[in-house]
Amino acid sequence: MAVNNTMASEKSASNTLRVRRTVAYVVLGIISFFCLIWFYMLFINATRSNAELGQGFTVIPSTHLGENLKNLFHGTIPVGNGMINSLLIASLTALLSTYFSTMTAYSIQVYNYKGKNAIFTFILAIMMIPTQVTALGFINLVRKMNLEDNFIPLIVPSIAAPITFFYLKQYMASNLPLSLIEAARIDGEGELGIFNKIALPLMKPAIAVQAIFTFVSSWNNYFTPSLILHEDKKKTLPILIAQLRSADWLKFDMGQVYAMIAFSIFPVILVYLFLSKYIVGGVTAGGVKE
Amino acid sequence: MSKSNLVLVPTNKAKSGQIDKLNRWGYIFLIPFMLVFIVFQLIPLVNTLWNSLFENYMSGLKKVGPNFIGLGNYIKLFQEGDLAKYFGNTIIMWILGFIPQITISLLLSAWFTNPMLRLKCQRFFKTVIYLPNLIMASAFAMLFFTMFDTTGPVNGLFIKMGIFKEPYAFLLHVGSTRGLVAFMNCLMWFGNTTILLMAGMMGIPVDLFEAADVDGATPGQVFWKITLPLLRPIFIYVLITSLIGGLQMFDVPQILTNGSGDPMRTSMTLIMFLNKHLFSKNYGMAGALSVLLLIVTGVLSFIVFRMTAQDEVKKNRR
Incomplete structure (x- = not known):
């Protein structure tokens, strides 16, 4: 039974x-x-x-398709430039942001010093504050530094990225054995060398995930660049799209309009198909382990 | 924990000095973050606060101010009445998008991480659902603008299928405009949320699920009694970051409505309002609005900080 x-x-x-x-x-x-x-x-x-x-x-x-793209490139909107500008800004942002966020996480994770927890608390407390709320002061600063129509104010600020830091710090807490660092110290490796040669490679899955997230948010970013970049040749793709939208679009050749949207979307999809392994695999391999 | 203590506990004075020297590197590694934070976030923040106290705007081609007026900009901002309206718009569109987003994400992440279901083609589905998040929001909004136009393919298809008798002007109606914005936000973010929630679910020990299975728990019970409670920290993180993201809503409604927030400014968000002030060099009002947004997001971050991040600090103490 x-x-x-x-x-x-x-x-x-x-x-x-x-x-x-x-x-x-x-x-x-x-x-x-x-x-x-x-x-x-x-x-x-x-x-x-x-x-x-x-x-x-x-x-x-x-x-x-070919005809639409040809018309697009010979049209009045500098799409080619926009693509290069967007790529340059997003890549450098992803690179700097992940490298220095890992470094900040490493400082909090590995060392013991006065005020460490105060700083950690502080970074977590400001983590959510959006950049838009300081946009006014940011424009004033950029103007004073004479950096309008320059990519620096769009790239360098990403070094202080609390959310990226937080993710990497959590990953580090469960995936970076301190004994490895100690062993490297005994072998006489310098602290910067340990960070670059031991910590960074171990953090690769998490860094890949964050690099993609950072690249995407920089690539998508329309608000800040539109306040900083005014010259046509300096503009990024989102600003050009907005320009297309605000033009009297009915007069446009709709084939060209679609070609322009396709041009800003499909290269990313193609690249993503190659990188998706890192984002999907990276998250599932590491993630938030308790 | 104990391992790390072994590394850093000094055994004699000479070694203690050496460890202090090592720990100095902690400060050195903090320099890039702190420097960039002070220059590009703290100084602009103080400048924004300062500007919010001055009357400073363009009247035609004539510049008025800056004259110190204390809280005058804040009073004006509240008295004009637009602020409440735009805040309402933003929150309504956020909620409309977030509810389906979190529902789908919870469902999908539970399925993907369920060891019993063993879904095939997971890699494919994850790749597909994350895809919309990569799409440039402004290009996506432009795409929807053309797709949902009265002469666009969506109207064309619906008429062909007999659902619509005549083209529906999506962007001339409040509900459909807000609905489109919410739909796009949901589409763009549910994959991201799914991946975040999955990371949290993978962290739940498998033996808990196995034990529940042995005890005869239904999938629903497992989800509500095990998965959700253990997922709480990451769930709250997702909720608040999404709310803060929602308050920052800009690209999609801006491009979709060409910055007008039409119909009748019912899809005008707070950041679109801020952007308008910034572009018309209305710095006093822009400053006051920024400070209000800062206070709201500050309160929200404090909540999430108390609930989740504070534990991280405690964990880090040793």
Whole structure:
């Protein structure tokens, strides 16, 4: 009897599991559809001419992608420059931000000194304060430093990134054995050398995740750059998109409009497909261990 | 903990001096952060506070001020009445987006981390749901603007399918404009939230789930009684960071409505308001608005700090 009961309940358990699995796949399918459909529609529309676009949506792409892109690059909006500017700013921001945030986390994690916990508390307390609330003072400062139309005020401030710091500090707490550092000290390695050669490589998964997060937020950033960059050749892609929006867009060739949006979105998607291993794998490998 | 004590507990005076020397590196490694923080955050903050106390704006081409007027800008800001309206807009659009966002994220992260379900193609799904977060918000808003236009493909498809009889002007109606902003925010952030929550769920010991399974707990019970309570710190972190992010809402409504916040400024957010003041060189009012935003976000950060981050500081003490 007892044996029969367990068998029956195991069978029904595996049945409910199958149902739950099916529900999960269906929901995931619907959600994936809503994530991807926009980019599919964007791709289709970017390949069609203005006249074709006027005739409503089709499922199959047309043949005018090259033409749209050519028109875009010969148009009045400096897209090529915008792309280079955006790439440069976002890459340098990701690099500086993660390197120095790891360094700050390392200072709090590894050393003991007076005021350490006060500083840690302070960084966590200011962690959430948005940059926008100091934008006014920031513009005034940049103007006084004569750094308008310069990339420095968009890159250097990312060195003090409390959220990146917090993530890295948490990862470090469970993934950086202090005995390793002590061993390196006994081997006569300098403190900066230990940080660069031992701590940084061990932090790689977390750094990769944060580098992507930082790159994305810098790449997406429209608010601050639009206050700092005024010269057409210095503008980043988000500012150019805003410019496109504020122009009397109906006069535009819609094929070009879609090509411009596609141009600012698809390169990132392509790069992401290669890097997704780091973000998905990186988070699942490390994450917040207690 | 005990290991680290072994490393740093001095055994004699000579060694103690050596350790002090080592610990000096702690200060050195802090320098870049502190320097950049003081120059690019603290000085601007003080400057913003200072500016909020001065009458300073452009009247046509003529510059008025700066004249010291104390709290005059704050009084004016409250009396004009727009502030409450824009605060309301921002919060409504945040809530509309956050509720589906957190629901989907909790569900997906529970599924992905469930050892019983063993979902296939997880890598694919995670890649897909995180994708919208990478998309430049302004480009995404521009895309939605063209897609949901009266002549755009969404209207075209809906008419073809017989759902709409005639094109619906999404951006001329309050509900659909706010709905679009909320939908885009949800779409862009639920993948990110899922990944954060998953990291938290992976931290829950597997034997807890196994024990619950042996005791015959249903998946619902496991979720509400084990996963959620143990997830509390990271959940609160997600909630407050999202709220603070919501208060910063700017790119999507700005591009979607071309900075107008139309219809009738019902999708104008606080930061769009600030941006407007900054661009018209209305520095007194911009300063006062910034300080108010600083106070609100400051209070919110303090809450999250007391609930989660403070434990981190305690943990770090040794």
